[in-house]
Each structure stands twice: as structure tokens, then as C-alpha cells.
Amino acid sequence: MPTETKEIDLGDVAARTSGYETELKGEEMTLNMGPSHPATHGVLRLKLRLDGDYVTEADPVIGYLHRGDEKIAENMTYNQFVPYTDRLDYLAPLANNVCYAIAVEKLAGLKVPPRCEAIRVICCELARISSHLLGVGVYGMDTGAMTIFLYTFTQREKLYTLFEELTGARFTTSYTRIGGVTRDLPEGWLGRVSNFCNQFEPIIDEVDNLLTRNKIFLDRTKDIGVISQEDAIGYGFTGPNLRASGVDSDLRKDKPYSGYENYDFDVPIGSVGDCYDRYLIRMEELRQSVRIVRQVIDKMPDGPYYAEDAKKVHVPPKAKVLTSMEELIQNFMLVTEGPQMPEGEVYFEAENPKGILGFFIHSKGGGVPYRLKIRAPSFCSLSILPKILPGLMMSDIPVVLGSLDFVMGECDR
Amino acid sequence: MDAILTAKLLERFPFAEERASLDHPAIKVPADKLVEVCQVLMDEFGYSMLTDSTAIDWGEEVSPRFTGIYHLFKVSGGDWIRIAADCSDDAEPVLPSLVELFPIANWQERETYDMFGIRYENHPDMRRILMWDDYPYHPLRKEFPLAGHETELPAADVAKASGAKVIPAPMMGGPFHAPQTGEMSDREPRAADQSWTEKNEKPETVKD
Numbered sequence: 001m002p003t004e005t006k007e008i009d010l011g012d013v014a015a016r017t018s019g020y021e022t023e024l025k026g027e028e029m030t031l032n033m034g035p036s037h038p039a040t041h042g043v044l045r046l047k048l049r050l051d052g053d054y055v056t057e058a059d060p061v062i063g064y065l066h067r068g069d070e071k072i073a074e075n076m077t078y079n080q081f082v083p084y085t086d087r088l089d090y091l092a093p094l095a096n097n098v099c100y101a102i103a104v105e106k107l108a109g110l111k112v113p114p115r116c117e118a119i120r121v122i123c124c125e126l127a128r129i130s131s132h133l134l135g136v137g138v139y140g141m142d143t144g145a146m147t148i149f150l151y152t153f154t155q156r157e158k159l160y161t162l163f164e165e166l167t168g169a170r171f172t173t174s175y176t177r178i179g180g181v182t183r184d185l186p187e188g189w190l191g192r193v194s195n196f197c198n199q200f201e202p203i204i205d206e207v208d209n210l211l212t213r214n215k216i217f218l219d220r221t222k223d224i225g226v227i228s229q230e231d232a233i234g235y236g237f238t239g240p241n242l243r244a245s246g247v248d249s250d251l252r253k254d255k256p257y258s259g260y261e262n263y264d265f266d267v268p269i270g271s272v273g274d275c276y277d278r279y280l281i282r283m284e285e286l287r288q289s290v291r292i293v294r295q296v297i298d299k300m301p302d303g304p305y306y307a308e309d310a311k312k313v314h315v316p317p318k319a320k321v322l323t324s325m326e327e328l329i330q331n332f333m334l335v336t337e338g339p340q341m342p343e344g345e346v347y348f349e350a351e352n353p354k355g356i357l358g359f360f361i362h363s364k365g366g367g368v369p370y371r372l373k374i375r376a377p378s379f380c381s382l383s384i385l386p387k388i389l390p391g392l393m394m395s396d397i398p399v400v401l402g403s404l405d406f407v408m409g410e411c412d413r
Numbered sequence: 414m415d416a417i418l419t420a421k422l423l424e425r426f427p428f429a430e431e432r433a434s435l436d437h438p439a440i441k442v443p444a445d446k447l448v449e450v451c452q453v454l455m456d457e458f459g460y461s462m463l464t465d466s467t468a469i470d471w472g473e474e475v476s477p478r479f480t481g482i483y484h485l486f487k488v489s490g491g492d493w494i495r496i497a498a499d500c501s502d503d504a505e506p507v508l509p510s511l512v513e514l515f516p517i518a519n520w521q522e523r524e525t526y527d528m529f530g531i532r533y534e535n536h537p538d539m540r541r542i543l544m545w546d547d548y549p550y551h552p553l554r555k556e557f558p559l560a561g562h563e564t565e566l567p568a569a570d571v572a573k574a575s576g577a578k579v580i581p582a583p584m585m586g587g588p589f590h591a592p593q594t595g596e597m598s599d600r601e602p603r604a605a606d607q608s609w610t611e612k613n614e615k616p617e618t619v620k621d
Contacts, residue, residue: 062542062543063541063542063543063544063545066543066544068552068553070528070553071552071553071557071559072559075559106435106436107435231516233461233462233488234462234515234516234517235516235517236462236463236464236515236517236521238464242488247488248489249488249489249491251491254489254490254491255491255492342435344433344434344435345432345433345434345435345436345439345495346434346435346436347436347437347465347484347493347495348436349464349493356464358464358465358484360465360467360482360484362469370469371467371469371470373465373467373482375464375465375484379520379521379524380517380520382520383516383517383519383520384516387516412543
């Protein structure tokens with residue numbers, strides 16, 4: 001594991017700011033950046049203390065988007081909460097769906113068949129590609145490179161078309177169900193995913209050529225916003241942000257879920273932990289995700305896409321509800337009471353594009369969770385801002401924010 | 414594997430109790446031992462990351478009412494452990510802060526404070542984080558209704574423009590019911606609106 005880390009040099013700022021009280025007090029200023037600012041990637045307000053162009057103090061204010069997702073979850077049945085998981089990290093809804101479904105399956109003791117697991121892996125990796133495409137594209141814009149965004153967003157559009165064929169929706173997919181997925185793969189869909197991968201790989205290279213060795217980009221990102229290994233762990237960083245700081249941690253390798261152990265892929269690890277490293281990790285993960293998707297397509301097993309004993313959690317097909325008494329009663333009970341879960345506590349975390357998303361469920365039995373807590377990676381990523389922003393220049397803030405790749409829907413919940 | 418670890422932990426911490434769990438090893442410790450336990454878990458067992466810290470509210474009539482829940486994560490290898498600690502006071506719940514061990518606890522504890530009203534001792538900056546500073550309630554407490562309470566908004570012009578009133582939340586409460594009258598399409602089972610019950614009066618602002 002590479003261990004080279006760099007601390008931000010704060011010494012100069014301390015020297016510059018000491019004695020300002022009397023002499024140059026007029027030059028210090030407070031600046032409110034946001035809540036709605038192109039560089040804050042959502043409704044995030046930064047209360048900044050500035051000394052000229054340098055940040056001396058930063059206080060992020062979140063909560064503008066707070067919708068009380070946990071409260072909502074505690075007031076509805078397990079099945080009804082699936083669409084709400086889309087709205088957490090709305091750049092990768094499929095990955096959230098999968099994480100929530102697995103968490104509840106753990107509680108219910110359900111085991112899903114291999115085909116369902118394979119479909120979910122494709123979903124997760126396509127969601128990762130889609131999220132990183134936006135992450136990299138907008139990051140390019142934050143550093144002043146407009147073209148990248150056009151390249152990556154075109155690719156995202158293509159992914160949306162694939163999602164639409166699979167789930168019926170382009171943005172809020174709500175694709176998984178507890179114990180399986182909504183429907184089987186459409187005919188010829190895997191072929192189209194394969195075509196997407198084929199045309200996508202040259203685009204990664206193109207973005208790579210445009211950005212990775214670009215002088216302006218390098219100047220703006222190298223050694224900016226360095227986060228040491230120790231800080232990354234202390235502040236609960238996960239996913240690409242943690243790996244960029246040189247920590248080898250990937251749940252897909254360490255604690256494989258949904259059959260990730262069947263696929264070969266590499267986990268990129270950074271060495272410095274600066275903004276540039278975080279970008280490189282995302283670029284490499286795009287390639288690795290394509291690699292995983294290809295393997296899943298090659299190995300796609302046949303069989304049911306739904307767990308055998310999922311009857312107790314999933315509403316029966318509509319045709320049967322209208323013709324068979326048994327299914328009608330089951331449908332009614334599931335809709336009115338919700339799927340009956342055992343008592344107990346589970347905590348499941350999945351490796352999402354932004355880091356690890358976790359669901360903690362305390363069940364007292366019945367169809368409604370007594371307590372559901374969502375562990376959001378973006379929330380943790382943002383909490384480091386008061387620590388790393390001081391000492392940087394005002395113009396570095398968009399770069400640091402972009403490199404953390406957070407999404408406010410998940411941070412505030 | 415998990416059972417061995419739990420046994421090891423119980424041996425290491427004689428004051429701890431085992432806690433029922435469907436997956437990860439879980440122990441319950443007294444609140445005043447929490448910092449010590451986390452320190453040992455960090456130094457000796459390698460659980461160096463606090464991935465999640467939250468609380469459970471058992472309802473107004475239960476004592477102890479609040480339980481703090483912590484999930485520690487072993488970064489290399491990926492294992493979790495769950496720690497629970499009861500707050501002794503039901504009206505003014507307090508837990509020790511873990512900020513000195515885990516910087517991330519700063520925000521997580523602020524969130525728990527905001528949502529449940531649990532104060533954290535030795536926390537450097539105990540402010541609300543998701544709701545605004547003067548907000549009088551703690552929304553994740555069980556008695557807080559899904560539709561919310563009518564509250565004065567912090568800015569008069571915002572209040573005037575939005576005309577904020579309590580309106581029933583669409584999926585309010587449960588249990589669910591199927592209306593017996595009306596168009597057939599309206600008779601699907603749905604959540605009962607419980608923004609008012611026998612205990613709570615019907616808000617004036619709510620129209621039938």
C-alpha cells in the first residue's frame with residue numbers, strides 16, 4: 001500500500017493572518033458561497049472567511065434539501081420505500097435500489113438466484129459509469145474545460161436509453177424489488193449494452209487525452225486539497241475518495257455481495273490523495289466497470305430473476321390477482337400490511353459510486369421498519385471541508401468540491 | 414467467526430452485554446464506557462473507521478428512551494461491529510462524544526442531536542445541522558408526526574410567500590385502509606391519514 005502523503009502547508013496563512021486584527025482588518029471578508037451556486041453542485045452553502053484570495057475559515061451549511069427520508073421510511077412498508085432510494089444519490093439510482101434491496105433481503109433471510117445477482121451487478125456498474133461520467137464531466141467544467149462535459153453527457157444519454165429499456169424510466173428507475181428485480185432483461189438488451197461498451201471505451205481514451213496531461217488541468221488539480229490517509233479514514237471517507245488517499249479498501253473485493261467475487265477487476269489506488277488522484281481513480285474505475293459489465297454479459301446465467309420464497313414480500317402478477325383468490329388475498333395483505341419481516345437488526349453497506357452507502361434497519365417485526373438509518377457517503381465527504389479548505393485559494397474551492405464528487409440529495413436525505 | 418469475536422469482546426469488556434443482531438457482532442456498553450471501548454476497538458482490534466452513528470427512539474413511555482447506535486468498520490478486510498449505548502436521562506438525553514477519536518463523529522453527532530435531541534458531552538460545536546437553528550422540534554422522535562408541526566419560519570418574507578401550513582403527508586402513518594365509498598379507482602388500499610387522532614386535535618388548517 002503506497003503511503004506517501006502530503007499535508008497542506010498552513011504555516012504561511014497563519015503568519016499572514018496573525019496581527020491582522022489591528023493592521024489589515026479591512027481586507028478580511030466573509031463570503032457566502034451558495035446555497036445555489038454553479039460550483040457547489042447542489043444546494044450547499046459555504047460560509048467562508050477570506051484573506052484576500054485565501055480561505056482562512058470555511059463552514060459548510062447543509063440541510064436545504066432535507067426531506068426526512070428516514071422518517072418517511074419509518075412510516076411506510078418496505079416495498080413502498082424503494083422509489084425513495086432513487087432520490088438519494090440521484091446520479092446513480094440503480095445502485096441505491098440494489099443496496100436497499102439487499103439490506104432488506106438480509107433482514108428477511110432471502111437468497112436471490114444467480115441471474116438476479118448478475119442483473120444487479122450490471123445495474124450497479126452501469127450506475128457507476130453513469131455517475132463517474134457526470135463526476136468527471138462536471139469536474140472538467142469546474143477546472144475550465146467545457147468539452148469534456150459534452151463528451152461525457154452524450155454517453156450518459158446513451159446509458160439513460162438503456163436504463164429506459166430495462167426499467168421503464170430514464171432517471172428514477174426503482175428497478176429492484178425485495179427478493180429480485182422488477183422484470184427480466186428485455187430482448188437484445190445485453191447486446192445493446194455490449195455495443196455501448198464498445199463505443200464507450202474510445203471515449204474514455206479521448207477524455208483521457210483531453211484532460212489527463214492537460215497543463216491547465218494539472219496546474220489546477222495537482223497537490224490541491226491533499227487528504228492524508230489518516231484524515232480520509234478519520235472522516236469516514238469511502239469509495240473513490242478513500243482509495244485516492246492510498247487506502248486499499250473496496251467492498252466489492254473485501255466483502256463481495258451480489259456475486260462480485262465471480263468477476264475479475266482491479267481496484268485503482270492513489271498515492272497522494274490530491275484532487276488529481278481522485279480524478280484518476282474515477283477514470284480508471286470507468287475502465288474497470290466496463291470490464292466487469294463485459295464479464296457479466298459473457299457469464300449471464302439463465303433461470304428465475306426472483307427468489308423462490310419471495311412470495312411473502314412481492315406482490316403477485318396482476319393477471320393472477322384478478323383470477324385467483326389466493327393471490328388476491330396475498331396482494332391485499334402485502335399492499336395493506338406490507339411484507340412481514342422478522343425482528344432484528346441488520347446493517348448492510350454496498351460500494352456505490354460515491355462511496356459506501358449503508359442501510360441500518362431495526363425491525364420490530366411487521367411490514368414497516370421501526371428505525372431505518374441511511375449512511376450517506378456524501379455526508380462524510382463534505383464534513384472534511386472545514387479542515388481542508390483553509391489555506392487554499394478561492395478558485396481552488398470548485399476544484400476541491402468537484403473532486404469530492406458529492407450529491408446533496410444523499411447528503412441531506 | 415462472529416460468535417468468536419463477540420465472545421472475545423465480552424471477555425475484554427466485562428461490563429458489556431451481548432446485543433441481538435442478525436449479522437454483525439454487536440455489544441451493548443454503558444454510556445460512560447463508550448469512549449474507552451471505541452479506543453480499545455480502534456487500537457487493538459483495528460476498527461479504525463466510524464461509518465455510522467445514530468440513535469433509536471423507543472417511544473415516550475419507554476425508559477431508557479434513547480439508544481445510541483455506532484457502527485465501527487475495519488478498513489482493511491471490511492468488517493463491522495455494532496455498539497449500542499443507552500442514554501440514562503429520558504428528558505435530557507446525553508451521550509459522550511467520540512469526536513476526539515473519529516473526526517467524522519462531529520457531523521454525525523450534530524445530526525443525531527438535530528434529529529433526536531441527544532446532547533453529546535465534549536462536542537466542540539453542538540449546533541443543528543439539517544434543520545434551521547431555532548427549530549423547536551426533533552423530527553425523528555417517534556411522537557413527531559409525519560406531516561410535521563406548524564412552526565414559525567425563520568424569515569417573515571418567506572413565511573408570507575410560502576404560507577406554510579401543516580398539510581397531511583401523503584403516506585401518513587398507516588395502518589393502511591381501503592375506502593368503502595367513491596369511484597372504484599379511488600378505492601385502492603391506502604395509508605390512513607393520521608395527522609390527527611383521538612389524542613391530537615385536528616389542525617384547523619386541514620380541510621376535508
